[in-house]
Amino acid sequence: MAAESEQTFSETSPALQNAVKSSNQPPPETKESLWLRRLSILSFWAVVVFLGLPIWLKTTAIYRAELPLQEMTEWAEGKVCKPVFPLRIAVEAPDVSADAHHLLRTTQHALDDINDFSAHHLRLMLADPPLTANASQQVVSDGTRIQSDDEDVALLIRLIPVETGTTPRSHLQPFSPTLDVYYSPNQIPSQSSTGSTLATFLAQELHSLFAEEQAQLAHLLSTISGAHAAKVKALSPETSAQLERQSTRALKYAPTYHLTFSLFSPSYAPSAWDIETALRTYISPLLESFSGISNFTVDTQVQLYATFAPSVRQPEYDEETKAWTLRKEDLSGFVNAAEWPLSPSIGKGPTVNFIVYVPDHTQSPLLVNENAGNSWLIPQWGGVHILNLQSESDTPSALTTEMLAPAMHTFSNQLISLFGLPQSPASLPLRISTLERVRAASLIFSASSTLGALAQVYKKLPSIPVPDNVAQSTHRTIVHLQQACDFLRDGRFPSALEHARAAEVEAEKAFFERSMVGQVYFPDEHKVAVYLPLLGPVAVPLVMAALKELKSILKRG
Amino acid sequence: MLSSLCLVLLNALVISVAAGSDYHEQLLLRPLPQNTLLASFNFRSNESAAAFEQQNFRYFPRSFGQILQHAHAKELHLRFNVGRWDAENWGQRPRNGAREGGTGVELWAWVEADTEDEAFARWLTLTNALSGLFCASLNFIDATKTIRPVMTFAPEGQHANSSNLHLLHGTLPHEVVCTENLTPFLKLLPCKGKAGISSLLDGHKLFDASFQTMAIDVRPICGQGDASCFLEMEQTVDMVLDIARSKRPRDNPIPRPLPIDQLECDTSKLYNAHDTCYPLNKGTDPAWTLEEVFGKPLRGACPLTEQSGDEVNTVCINTPPERTVEVRTTGQFAESKLASDTVRCYKLPTGAHFDLVLPEQKMSTGLVRPDPQIFAARSINGHGQERGSTQSIIRNPSTTEAVEIVYLESLPWFMKPYLHTLRARVDTTYESPIKETYYRPAVDRKRGTHLELRMVIPPSSTLTLTYDFEKAILRYTEYPPDANRGFDVAPAVIRILSPQSGDNRGVYVRTTSLLLPLPTPDFSMPYNVIILTSTVMALGFGNIFNLLVRRFVGIDEAPALGAGGLKGMLLSKITRLRGLLGKA
Structure with missing residues (x-):
C-alpha cells in the first residue's frame, strides 16, 4: 500500500521527483540504530500502557467498597429466608394424664387438618401443671405469671371442667393471652376414640383466633415476592383489598413515634384544654401496652385563629339536619398544611398528628355531609376530630376532660388502626403479639428489598463512590437478618423483631449514605476532559512515532 | 424633666412584665425627629416549666419549644436586624439596645452540656433547627463564626436548676433579613397576626423601615419558691418608619413629583419664574394614622391578653401633651394618661378595628430625647490587598460620669489582627483606658478571632481604638458567589457596665458591620x-x-x-x- 502510493507520487509530480534525485541520500541506517529506535518507542509505549495509564486510572478512580452482591440479591429475592411462624400454645389441663396427652394429639391433628397455610403453624404443648389447686387460683388472679415465665408462648389455654352451662364454651381474657375453655369431664376423648367434640371445638377456636393473623401474614407474603406465592394460600379479593387498605393506613414501623395532639380553633376560644388529664386517662394506658414494640413521645399544642385554606370549599349550611356540612371529597384539604403549624417533631421517628378542631359557634355543629360523622383518619399521618360543643352561646374558653372524652376515644381507635393493629381477636396482648409477628416479617422483607435495591444501584451506577461503612452496614444487615430469620423459625418473636428492627436501621443507613450521591453527576467523561490538555499533546507524538515506525516496518517487510 | 419622666415610665413598663398573665402584648409609638416614627412591639408569652417539660404547649409555640428542648438550650436570644439606628438624631436606643442585634442575624444561647464538645454539638443542632424554622441561613453559623464571650453577655433568666451552662454566640452579618423571616416570626404568636397589635405587622412596611430589629428571647424565671418556675418567651419588633415614605399607597409606591399647583411653596421668597418653588418649611408635625403608616388596620385586641389589671393598655403613644390624638373605632376602648400626660395608653376593643388619627399640627413644645450613654462608630482604614486597619471611635457625651464598657469583636479567621498594634487612646488623658483584655486568636479555617476589652472612658472624652490586620488569601472554593462584593465583618458589641440601667438586661450598643475587601482571584484560574x-x-x-x-x-x-x-x-x-x- 505504502509502496503503491509512492509510485503514484513519483508518476504525478516530475518536478518533485527531480528535487529528490538531486539531493544526497542519507547513509542507510544500521541495524542496531534501527532496533534501538524501535525499542525506545516500544519502551515509551510500555511505560505509558503498563505504568502511566494504570496509575492515572487508579489515582483518579472512585473508591468502591466490595459488597456481597450475590448474597444481597438472594435476600431480596427471598431465597435465603422463608419466614415461618411456629406458634407455641400451652394447654393447661387440670390433671396431666394420658387423657390430656391424647386430647392434645387429637386437637393437634384436627388443627393441622384445618390449617391451609403451612408457614403459620400452631403447636400445642402441655403446660407445667400447677402444683396445687391454690396455686392455680393464684394464676387465675393475676393472669400474667405464665407469660412472664416463658414469653415465647403465644397463647395459654386453660381447660376448666365445669358441671353447668353449655359445654364446651370458651372465654378469651381481654388483658392477657389466655383462653379459658370450659368443658364437662365426659367430653375428654378416651384413648380409643379418634375424634371428640372438645378437640374439634378447640381446633376451631384456635383457627378462628388466628384467622386474621394468618390472613395478614399471607397477604404480606403475597405482596412481597413471587417466590413465596406458591405456598401462600389464596385470599379472597375482598379480604385482600381490606388488608391492603389496612396496611396502607398503617404507619411505617419506627422505634419511636411522636404523637402530637393539637387543638385548632378558627377564633380565639377555646384557648385552653385539660389535655394532661385527658391524655393520662385515655391515651397513656394504650401507649403503655404498645411500649414493647415502640417508644412514644407525646406533645400537645393550642393553635388559635386557624382558618381553612382559601382553595378549599367552605362548609355549607344544610337546612335539613340543621348542621354545617363538609363534603367528603374536601376532607383531604381540611388540614391547612401551609398555615397550621404541624411541622414534624424534632428527633428521629415519624410524627402522628391528632387534631381536635372546635368550630366557631356560628358554624356549629360541623359534620361530614355523607355520613354525619365528625372524625376521620388520614392514612399514615394521623386523625382529625371535629368537636362540636353543645353550648348554644359562646364557645367556652377552656375545654374540660369530659368535653375531650369523645375526641380521645376517637384518637385511641385511630391510633390502633394507624399502628396496624388487627381488628380481632378481642384480647389486646394477642393482637399486639400478632402485630409483633407481622412487623417482624414486614421488616425482614423491607430490609431485604433495601439490600436488593442497594445491590442494583451498585451495579447500575458504576460511577458512584461506595465508602467502607456502607459495606459494614450491609454486612451487619445480613447478620441481623439471618438472626431474625432464625429466631422466627424458633418461634421467639420478640427477639426476631429486635433483630429485624436493627437490620432495617442498618439497611437504611447503607442505602441512604450521603457521600454516595455526590458524584453521580460527575461522569468519567469529565475526568477525561480535565486531563485532555495533557493527554492530547503527549499522545500525538507517541502515536505518530508508532505509526511511522509501523509504516516503515511494513515497507521493508 | 419631661424626658426623664417618660424614661422612668418605660422602665416601669418593662419591669412589670416579669409577672402576670400568660400572654401579653404592647405597642409603644414615639414620633422621632425628621418625621419618623418609632414603633416598638412587644409580645410576651409564658409557659410553666412543668408544662414545658411535658411538652404541653399553650401559648409557647410548640415548634420552637421542641427545638429548645432538643438542643438543651436554657436561654436563647435571636436577633434579625436591618438598617442602622441614627443615634445622633434619634437619641437613645429602644430598650437600651438590649433587644437589638447587629446587622444580619445574631444568636446567642446558654446551652446545658457536660463538656465543651457536647455543648458545641448541641449548638449546631440548635442553629440547624432554627435555620429551618426561621427560613434563615443560621445553619452557616459553624465553628468559625462561633465564639464564647466571657464578659459581654450575662444570663437574664434564673438558672438555679441547671448547671454546666455554656454560652455560645454566633453572627451572620451577611444575612439579608426579609419577609420570609417575618412570616415564621408571626406564626409563633398565639394571635398569629390575625388580631391584636401583630395585625399591624406587614412585611412591605417592616422591611422598608429605616431601621428595624426583630428579637426573640427565651429565659426561665423562677418565683421565690422553686415550684413556680416558668419559661418566658419575649418577641419584640422595633422599627423606625419614615412617615412620608410609609404613607405612600401600595398601588403607587414610586415617589413621583406633585403637579406644580399642588406644591406648597415658600411664598416669602422671591421667584424669577413661575415654575420654581422653594419648599415651605412648615415646622409642623405631619398627619398620620395607624392604618396609613402600617398599611393595615389594627384589628382590635388579641383576646388572650388579660382584660383587667395593669397590662390592659396595649397601645401607647409617647407625645407632648398638646398633640392631638383622635381615636377612630366602633368598639369600646379606654384611654389612660401616664407620666404627666406624655404617654397616652389605650385599651383596645375586641373584634372591632381601632385607629389612631394624628392631624397635622404645629407644635410649640417637644419631648427632650435622652442622649445615649455612648456613641460608637467603626471603620476600616488602609489600602491594598494585603493589610488594613480598623478604627473604632467611642465617645462618652456625659460631662460628669465615666463610662465603663466591654468591647467585643468577633472577627472572621481570614481577617487576622496584629494584637501588638492594638492601641487605645483617650483624647483627654494619657492613661490607658484598657482595664482587662480577653483574646483568643484565630486558627485558620477552624475558628475566628475573639477579642474582648474592658475599658473606661472618662467624662466628655473620645476613645480611639485601632489595630492592624492582615488579609488572608482564601482557597478557591471558599469564595462566595459574589466574591468581589467583599466579606462582611460582624458588628462590634459594646456593653455598658456602669452606669447600669434599672433592669438586668444590660445596655448595649452595636456598631455597623464592616465590608472587608479581600484579594479575589480570577475564577477561571x-x-x-x-x-x-x-x-x-x-x-x-x-x-x-x-x-x-x-x-x-x-x-x-x-x-x-x-x-x-x-x-x-x-x-x-x-x-x-x-x-x-x-x-x-
Whole structure:
C-alpha cells in the first residue's frame, strides 16, 4: 500500500521527483540504530500502557467498597429466608394424664387438618401443671405469671371442667393471652376414640383466633415476592383489598413515634384544654401496652385563629339536619398544611398528628355531609376530630376532660388502626403479639428489598463512590437478618423483631449514605476532559512515532 | 424633666412584665425627629416549666419549644436586624439596645452540656433547627463564626436548676433579613397576626423601615419558691418608619413629583419664574394614622391578653401633651394618661378595628430625647490587598460620669489582627483606658478571632481604638458567589457596665458591620493552570521523545519534504488526492 502510493507520487509530480534525485541520500541506517529506535518507542509505549495509564486510572478512580452482591440479591429475592411462624400454645389441663396427652394429639391433628397455610403453624404443648389447686387460683388472679415465665408462648389455654352451662364454651381474657375453655369431664376423648367434640371445638377456636393473623401474614407474603406465592394460600379479593387498605393506613414501623395532639380553633376560644388529664386517662394506658414494640413521645399544642385554606370549599349550611356540612371529597384539604403549624417533631421517628378542631359557634355543629360523622383518619399521618360543643352561646374558653372524652376515644381507635393493629381477636396482648409477628416479617422483607435495591444501584451506577461503612452496614444487615430469620423459625418473636428492627436501621443507613450521591453527576467523561490538555499533546507524538515506525516496518517487510 | 419622666415610665413598663398573665402584648409609638416614627412591639408569652417539660404547649409555640428542648438550650436570644439606628438624631436606643442585634442575624444561647464538645454539638443542632424554622441561613453559623464571650453577655433568666451552662454566640452579618423571616416570626404568636397589635405587622412596611430589629428571647424565671418556675418567651419588633415614605399607597409606591399647583411653596421668597418653588418649611408635625403608616388596620385586641389589671393598655403613644390624638373605632376602648400626660395608653376593643388619627399640627413644645450613654462608630482604614486597619471611635457625651464598657469583636479567621498594634487612646488623658483584655486568636479555617476589652472612658472624652490586620488569601472554593462584593465583618458589641440601667438586661450598643475587601482571584484560574502545566509537560515530553526516536541526518540529506516546507507538503497531498480522484 505504502509502496503503491509512492509510485503514484513519483508518476504525478516530475518536478518533485527531480528535487529528490538531486539531493544526497542519507547513509542507510544500521541495524542496531534501527532496533534501538524501535525499542525506545516500544519502551515509551510500555511505560505509558503498563505504568502511566494504570496509575492515572487508579489515582483518579472512585473508591468502591466490595459488597456481597450475590448474597444481597438472594435476600431480596427471598431465597435465603422463608419466614415461618411456629406458634407455641400451652394447654393447661387440670390433671396431666394420658387423657390430656391424647386430647392434645387429637386437637393437634384436627388443627393441622384445618390449617391451609403451612408457614403459620400452631403447636400445642402441655403446660407445667400447677402444683396445687391454690396455686392455680393464684394464676387465675393475676393472669400474667405464665407469660412472664416463658414469653415465647403465644397463647395459654386453660381447660376448666365445669358441671353447668353449655359445654364446651370458651372465654378469651381481654388483658392477657389466655383462653379459658370450659368443658364437662365426659367430653375428654378416651384413648380409643379418634375424634371428640372438645378437640374439634378447640381446633376451631384456635383457627378462628388466628384467622386474621394468618390472613395478614399471607397477604404480606403475597405482596412481597413471587417466590413465596406458591405456598401462600389464596385470599379472597375482598379480604385482600381490606388488608391492603389496612396496611396502607398503617404507619411505617419506627422505634419511636411522636404523637402530637393539637387543638385548632378558627377564633380565639377555646384557648385552653385539660389535655394532661385527658391524655393520662385515655391515651397513656394504650401507649403503655404498645411500649414493647415502640417508644412514644407525646406533645400537645393550642393553635388559635386557624382558618381553612382559601382553595378549599367552605362548609355549607344544610337546612335539613340543621348542621354545617363538609363534603367528603374536601376532607383531604381540611388540614391547612401551609398555615397550621404541624411541622414534624424534632428527633428521629415519624410524627402522628391528632387534631381536635372546635368550630366557631356560628358554624356549629360541623359534620361530614355523607355520613354525619365528625372524625376521620388520614392514612399514615394521623386523625382529625371535629368537636362540636353543645353550648348554644359562646364557645367556652377552656375545654374540660369530659368535653375531650369523645375526641380521645376517637384518637385511641385511630391510633390502633394507624399502628396496624388487627381488628380481632378481642384480647389486646394477642393482637399486639400478632402485630409483633407481622412487623417482624414486614421488616425482614423491607430490609431485604433495601439490600436488593442497594445491590442494583451498585451495579447500575458504576460511577458512584461506595465508602467502607456502607459495606459494614450491609454486612451487619445480613447478620441481623439471618438472626431474625432464625429466631422466627424458633418461634421467639420478640427477639426476631429486635433483630429485624436493627437490620432495617442498618439497611437504611447503607442505602441512604450521603457521600454516595455526590458524584453521580460527575461522569468519567469529565475526568477525561480535565486531563485532555495533557493527554492530547503527549499522545500525538507517541502515536505518530508508532505509526511511522509501523509504516516503515511494513515497507521493508 | 419631661424626658426623664417618660424614661422612668418605660422602665416601669418593662419591669412589670416579669409577672402576670400568660400572654401579653404592647405597642409603644414615639414620633422621632425628621418625621419618623418609632414603633416598638412587644409580645410576651409564658409557659410553666412543668408544662414545658411535658411538652404541653399553650401559648409557647410548640415548634420552637421542641427545638429548645432538643438542643438543651436554657436561654436563647435571636436577633434579625436591618438598617442602622441614627443615634445622633434619634437619641437613645429602644430598650437600651438590649433587644437589638447587629446587622444580619445574631444568636446567642446558654446551652446545658457536660463538656465543651457536647455543648458545641448541641449548638449546631440548635442553629440547624432554627435555620429551618426561621427560613434563615443560621445553619452557616459553624465553628468559625462561633465564639464564647466571657464578659459581654450575662444570663437574664434564673438558672438555679441547671448547671454546666455554656454560652455560645454566633453572627451572620451577611444575612439579608426579609419577609420570609417575618412570616415564621408571626406564626409563633398565639394571635398569629390575625388580631391584636401583630395585625399591624406587614412585611412591605417592616422591611422598608429605616431601621428595624426583630428579637426573640427565651429565659426561665423562677418565683421565690422553686415550684413556680416558668419559661418566658419575649418577641419584640422595633422599627423606625419614615412617615412620608410609609404613607405612600401600595398601588403607587414610586415617589413621583406633585403637579406644580399642588406644591406648597415658600411664598416669602422671591421667584424669577413661575415654575420654581422653594419648599415651605412648615415646622409642623405631619398627619398620620395607624392604618396609613402600617398599611393595615389594627384589628382590635388579641383576646388572650388579660382584660383587667395593669397590662390592659396595649397601645401607647409617647407625645407632648398638646398633640392631638383622635381615636377612630366602633368598639369600646379606654384611654389612660401616664407620666404627666406624655404617654397616652389605650385599651383596645375586641373584634372591632381601632385607629389612631394624628392631624397635622404645629407644635410649640417637644419631648427632650435622652442622649445615649455612648456613641460608637467603626471603620476600616488602609489600602491594598494585603493589610488594613480598623478604627473604632467611642465617645462618652456625659460631662460628669465615666463610662465603663466591654468591647467585643468577633472577627472572621481570614481577617487576622496584629494584637501588638492594638492601641487605645483617650483624647483627654494619657492613661490607658484598657482595664482587662480577653483574646483568643484565630486558627485558620477552624475558628475566628475573639477579642474582648474592658475599658473606661472618662467624662466628655473620645476613645480611639485601632489595630492592624492582615488579609488572608482564601482557597478557591471558599469564595462566595459574589466574591468581589467583599466579606462582611460582624458588628462590634459594646456593653455598658456602669452606669447600669434599672433592669438586668444590660445596655448595649452595636456598631455597623464592616465590608472587608479581600484579594479575589480570577475564577477561571484552575483551568488555566491545568492547561498551562499540561502544555509545559507535553512540550518537555515531546522534545525528549523526539530526541530519542528521531533519526538525525544532514540537511542536504533530508528527504524531499524539506523542498517546499509546509506548502510543499500540502501541494503534494493535494496532487495525490487529485490523482486518486482522477483515477476513480
